[in-house]
Amino acid sequence: MRIDVITLFPQMFESPLRASLLGRAIQRGLIEVGVHDLRRYGVGPHLTVDDVPYGGGAGMVLMAEPIFAAVRAVRSESSHVVLLSPRGARLDHAEVVRLAHHGHIILICGRYEGVDERVALHLADRELSIGDFVLAGGELGALVVIEAVSRLVPGVMGNVASLDTESHSSGLLEHPHYTRPATFEGHSVPDVLLSGNHQAVDSWRREQAAKTTRERRPDLLE
Ligand SMILES: C[S@@+](CC[C@H](N)C(=O)[O-])C[C@H]1O[C@@H](n2cnc3c(N)ncnc32)[C@H](O)[C@@H]1O
CATH class of the missing domain: 3.40.1280.10 (SPOUT methyltransferase, trefoil knot domain)
Incomplete structure (x- = not known):
């Protein structure tokens, strides 16, 4: 390129x-x-x-x-x-x-x-x-x-997997992200992300992506 x-x-x-x-x-x-x-x-x-x-x-x-x-x-x-x-x-x-x-x-x-x-x-x-x-x-x-x-040129992004779920590439906005600590100023990370259950995490992320898109950008769902 x-x-x-x-x-x-x-x-x-x-x-x-x-x-x-x-x-x-x-x-x-x-x-x-x-x-x-x-x-x-x-x-x-x-x-x-x-x-x-x-x-x-x-x-x-x-x-x-x-x-x-x-x-x-x-x-x-x-x-x-x-x-x-x-x-x-x-x-x-x-x-x-x-x-x-x-x-x-x-x-x-x-x-x-x-x-x-x-x-x-x-x-x-x-x-x-x-x-x-x-x-x-x-x-x-x-x-x-x-x-x-x-960012779309092969090799530029280290983590190619993340491109598929990013906002706009799948037609939805992306799910939210959290990192350490698990509780910050009294605000906790959703339990499912700490569960170690990958299936549950994937399904939570899909739900969150759909919910965020519905709330913020309903035009993307049309
Ligand atoms: C001040 S702007 C000219 C605006 C023009 N008089 C008009 O009303 O359409 C000068 C240059 O900035 C660039 N530019 C300004 N806004 C832009 C935008 N939203 N997207 C892309 N380029 C923009 C364009 O290259 C444009 O020729």
């Missing part, structure tokens, strides 16, 4: 790509992430990447030309090009699974008022939003995509 990111702020990726699961996965060569500075593909002597919107209005718009050039520099025949955008389809588990099947993803991070529409129309395969709110740029969205997709 290879992921390339086109961004005006490469420094935003430095620490997240070095830490924890993602950092280890990259170090072990399970995933490769390339972060590319859009400014390098800017036009003219000042390497310009943005301009005022046609028709007027506030703010600047990222120009199509540098983004097309940056994507063309890193794309291959199998690349899947994603534009991060609050106007895109909302990212969910099913979308993450689909993304994980692509060997190569290119993530384009917008900024300012957004991106010249010709990028969405003629370059990107997909526009994705990470939620119904507006961020200052696509970088945090790209990191969300990178982390969610990486």
Whole structure:
């Protein structure tokens, strides 16, 4: 799995790509992430990447030309090009699974008022939003995509079994977890988890997953 990111702020990726699961996965060569500075593909002597919107209005718009050039520099025949955008389809588990099947993803991070529409129309395969709110740029969205997709790459997660029961992968939210001590400030762990009866534990966990989903996200059961 290879992921390339086109961004005006490469420094935003430095620490997240070095830490924890993602950092280890990259170090072990399970995933490769390339972060590319859009400014390098800017036009003219000042390497310009943005301009005022046609028709007027506030703010600047990222120009199509540098983004097309940056994507063309890193794309291959199998690349899947994603534009991060609050106007895109909302990212969910099913979308993450689909993304994980692509060997190569290119993530384009917008900024300012957004991106010249010709990028969405003629370059990107997909526009994705990470939620119904507006961020200052696509970088945090790209990191969300990178982390969610990486967890599905074989070998990245140490404990593969836990992926099957995780929230959203089975269609349900996950059951609750407890760890030591058995009683904390008067609050005890449910007895069944201390019983040593694996069948009873499994059935309690299934019930809890169904109950939590019914209470918190009935839309997932429809
Ligand atoms: C300030 S936003 C532009 C918002 C745009 N004017 C609008 O109202 O739709 C700048 C960039 O941040 C990124 N962005 C903002 N919110 C996002 C979201 N919810 N999901 C994914 N990307 C987002 C996009 O790349 C976008 O081009």
